[in-house]
Amino acid sequence: MNQASKRIAVVGVGGSMLAAGFLAGPGTSPGLASNHVDAPTQILDPQMDVTDLYAFTSPDRPDTVTVIWNYVPFELPVAPLPWYRFATQGFYDLHFDSTGDGKPELTYRWWYRNGDGSGDPKAKPSSVYPDFGKPLPQGGDNLSAYTGGAGSWEQPPGVYPYTPEATDPYAGRVTKPCAGNVRCKTLFPQAYRLEAIRPGQRPKVLLxxxxxxxxxxxxKFxxxxxxxIVPLPGGGQTFSGQVKDPFFFDFRAIALTRVGxxxxxxxxFFTPFNVHSIAIQVPKAELALGGDVQRNPVVGIWATSSRRSLNLLDKAAKPYRQVSRQGLxxxxxxxxxxLLRGxxxxxxxxxxxxxxxxxxxxxxxxxxxxxxxPGLLSLPPKEPRIDLEQVFLTGIAKxxxxxxxxxxxxxxxxxADRTKIVPAEMTRLNMMTPVTPKPNQYGLIGGDPQGWPNGRRLTDNVTVAFIRxxxxxxxxxxxxLPTxxxxxxxxxxxxxxxxxYEATPDVRRAVNRTRR
Structure with a gap:
């Protein structure tokens, strides 16, 4: 990068950082756009700060649902800082409610640990993981590399297995183990365990x-x-890693929500930044009540993250405590x-x-x-806002x-038992809504029922849609006023x-853009 480009990069990133103070809005509690920073405690714990949640029917695999949610906001496109990774003293949960009672029928849980084996207190140490020299399983029942057996739900061994020499399916050449091989090493290697949890059942180790x-x-990125990108037993796949932050907004829109x-x-504001992302793609039948998507098309989704508790005095305290939540x-x-965000x-x-x-x-x-x-030359709609209750708490129905x-x-x-359905804040997704060939960025407000608040796609402009x-x-x-x-x-x-679906992380110059 030449000196002029470097100056542009500094101006771009610096301008974004200066804008943060404006975005925080009135009061002492932070409140950046779309949950990038909401509660005061999250400022000091970006690894547990869930920024955005996306949920949609997979456009290339319409029999599946993809859910994406991101952590560690404001990662600069430079050499990674120490906290640019997933937390190890805690876990990340993704919950699915198919009955409407606010309780999950299915939870996926991610435990992360560093390459030296530290982190997850439930996992055995491993000196050779993650091993990027091992080719991914290529479909079928060949899941032993991640589950310990062919499609096995049993507790896998603590050490990630690898072969001394294996054909690299991407480069067409022989790849040796990671020792001394830059092709498969990462700067700060991490790996994870993925569990599926259903009420009344023991957690099943998927990966x-x-x-x-x-x-x-x-x-060799x-x-x-x-x-x-790792396959899941029973179908689907998952990914964890750094990506380009897909969240976007026009600064004028967020100024409206902050100062009117x-x-x-x-x-x-988010043009320069990367984030750490967790993504999972699963068959719709796994999420639908009774496995019947046509009879039971709606599923509620939310994400939480939990840290190991430091309460040493209260013997009744739980070992982990929730520190972040993201619904719609x-x-x-x-x-x-x-004052309620914490x-x-x-x-x-x-x-x-x-x-x-x-x-x-x-x-x-x-x-x-x-x-x-006032800024829109309008009067506030009549209260109480039952329409917003539909959007955020009860779901939209006639x-x-x-x-x-x-x-x-x-x-x-x-x-679903209607007597047990309660108002609850979560992302709700109708899995029977057809994929829109030409999505409208404003979703439902723009005449596109597949978009926000029916889930959320990566291209949905939630800030303007919310204002409307x-x-x-x-x-x-x-x-x-017209939009x-x-x-x-x-x-x-x-x-x-x-x-x-998310873009790979940005390493180019960070320049604020006004058009794509």
Missing amino acids: ENAPVGPYGIEP AEKWKRA MPVAPPFD SMFGDSLMPH AYHNASSPQTDHKWPAMIKAVHHPYASKLLA STGPIKMDLTSHVLNRD MAMGEPAGRGTL WLSPITGPAKRITDSFP
Whole structure:
């Protein structure tokens, strides 16, 4: 990179960092866009700070659902800092609720540990993991490299197996073990165990010692990246590693949600940054109630992360405590008042949301609508906002409120017990909604029912969509001003056509863009 490019990179990154203070909004509690920083405790623990959650029908495999959620916000496209990795003294959970009671019928749990074997207290140390010299299983029952046996659910061995010499399926040449081989080593190697947890059953180990992907600055990046896409027993696949942050917004839109006026240039704050991502793709039948997607198309999804507890005095304290939660995008950031965000992330669960009066009040009487109205030359919609309750707490159905369409409510699941369905904040996905050939970035507001808040695609503009919903759409007329045309129309780096769909991490100059 020449000196001029270096100066541009510094200006680009520096401008983004200076904007952070503005994005934090009024008050002392942080509140960056789309949950990149919500609670004060997350500032000091970026490894556990869940930034975004995406859930959608896989466009190239429509019989599956892909869920993506990201951690470690604001990773600069330079040599990785020590915290640019997954946490080892804790775990990451992804929950699925098919009945609507706010309790998960299925949870996937990731335990990470470093290459020296430290981290996961339940796993045996391993001196040779992760071994990127081992070719990935190529379908069928050949899952022994990650589960300890052909399709086995049993507890696998603690050491990741490898062959002394194996044909590299990507380079067409013989690859030796990782010792001294830059082709398969990573800068800070990590690996993980993946468990599937169902109520009343012991956790099933799906993967053991599966590799975390490389950093963008590493040599032979593409080969290492492919090896981090790991098949799952029973179908599906998963990925963990660094990616380009897919979140995007027009700075004018976020200025509206912070100070009530679009007093900012058309500028995407997140252009320079990478994040660490967890992605999983699973058959829809695994998620649907009773395995029947047609009868029970709606599933609720949320992510949590938990740290090892440091409470040494209370013998009744749990060994791990929740430190972060992410349901439907824009809820924790733009609907929950600042003073409630810590409790939302650290001490709340969808099964008890309906018993939290302050949360219900925040939805029925949103401060965002009052803040936005003057800058949009409009009046706040009439309260209580049952339409926002549909979007964030009950799901959208003709029977649940003024948005008259059957889309994301658990009442659409024929086999669900309606007496047990409760208001709960989560991402809801209708798995029977067809994939849109030409997605609209505003999702439902833009006439595209497959987009946000019916799950969330990587190309959905949730910030502008939320502003329009806060002002009354689609149940009412909304703002008197037309939605502005923005040069920020998608992620800073174009997404891909295959799993995990996110772009590879950026290592080029970090320049703020005004058009793609």
